[in-house]
Amino acid sequence: MGRDIEFVVRVIADTVLENEAYFSELDGVVGDGDFGYSIARGFEKVLKEWDNLDHSLPGNFLKKISSTIVSVVGGVSGTVWGTAFLRAGMTLGTKTEISRPDVITMLRSAIEGIKKRGNCDLGDKTYLEAVVPAVDTLEKAFNEGKDTQTALEETAVVARESAEATRPMIAKRGRAAYTGERSIGTLDAGAVAVAVIFEAVSKAWKEKPLQVDSERSMK
């Protein structure tokens, strides 16, 4: 499913660009309102250079996505996404065939990378609030032998519910953290972005042309 990795990255890039203004608006409530703008510049460059990226191996491809993002996106956003793609790429190493357990290991590694880089964990009102339960759900669905489409749909639902659940939380990382209790009542922009992306991936997967290699290697 090497090609599936590229497919998903492409969906993420398109989704981030489509939601640039929405993500910035979410961030503007208690943050500094540049989240959508910043990360869109990174994926804009990814799309612009798509044909010239390293497509030799899925791992190399993900590492190249990381270096492309951190060459243009500053601050928290660039580093969070850059770290996630770097760790995911490092986990895949030189693999050409990616199994379901590989996908989970890759996502877990990305999460651990974000936790370490940002000195943050669940409960701090960050991306993690949505991405951790989402990956738990994906793993459970895989373990239960569900097909990929069903697994992605269940994951998207949990990501959305988890993002909504950030509303009553107090922000403990990033610029929103300085607002302390004033951050209660607002959604975490990063967690919402994760939900929007999982929803988009689930929808795109349904619409994508069936690839023979994907169904085989995903079993």
Place this chain on the structure above:
Amino acid sequence: MKKFVNDPKDFVPEMLKGIALANPNTLKYIPEYNLIMRNDIPQDNKVSIMQGSGSGHEPAHVMVVGKGLLDAACPGNVFAAPPADFVYQTTKLVASPKGVLHLLNNYTGDTMSFDMGREMAEADGIEVRTVVINDDVAVKDSLYTVGRRGVAGNFFVIKAVGAASEKGADLEKLESLGNRIVAVTRTMGMALTGCTPPAKGSPIFTLAEDEMEMGIGIHGEPGRARVKITNADKIVDDLFDAVFNDLPYKSGDEVALMVNGLGGTPISELYVLYARAHELVEKCGMKVWRSYVGEYCTSLEMAGFSLTLVKMDPELEDLFAAPAEAAIRIF
């Protein structure tokens, strides 16, 4: 918005270009990485010192690149930390056999970018140490939060490690010196107005005619309290109390006293504030070793100031008094 801008996206690069053109014999500008560096760096016998943070705080940090201060600065956009790759590329360009010291102000974005940039540089075999500056007493420090912010006290760290590096101090010594200065430096700021990042086009917050924000951050982050404005002396008293009581400053101490303008307050008003602060230092039985009045770390055109105290000792006195050259000159 009424500002001197062309395309707001070019604001930072155009500022950097101006700095480089104004200092052709001493500074180099590398547009790919928003980088301003000394043109005689790296040197084999000197640790290189660099900083990067959001822009909008000038003269920090791009205008304090010079002999005896920073060797390089790689800013991000206005109020946004630089991309990790800028940190990495800058570290590579200034890398000396004695290593590279990263100075960074304690914000989530800066910390993460520098952590990733350092990891990338270390993978190339470059030795890097980091000093995190967190002098702002307005924010409660806690293991469970981002912790105190780095603000104007940053200047004293730059000045001291810059001077020590010129004298040949090694990386380990500079790291411990930097941490030692952070430990004796405290700051708090306040604002009379908000400020407008060029790309945003509107103020990041507004204060009513009779309001002020005590404990403001240098990106307009909320402070301790939004209160009714009082007179200059009373405002200095409040900031001084917060700063003085945070460290065991005591009678007989000598201190460096900084009154730092945030960008929109005239120097005349800064000296009105300084007069009161100086009296308060003496009233506590301390002595002002040296005064620092002016703009060191600003927040665009925000009206307001911050007050910093550094507890002095003979080593720091030597380092603060050592010669230094900065891009901004007054004659």
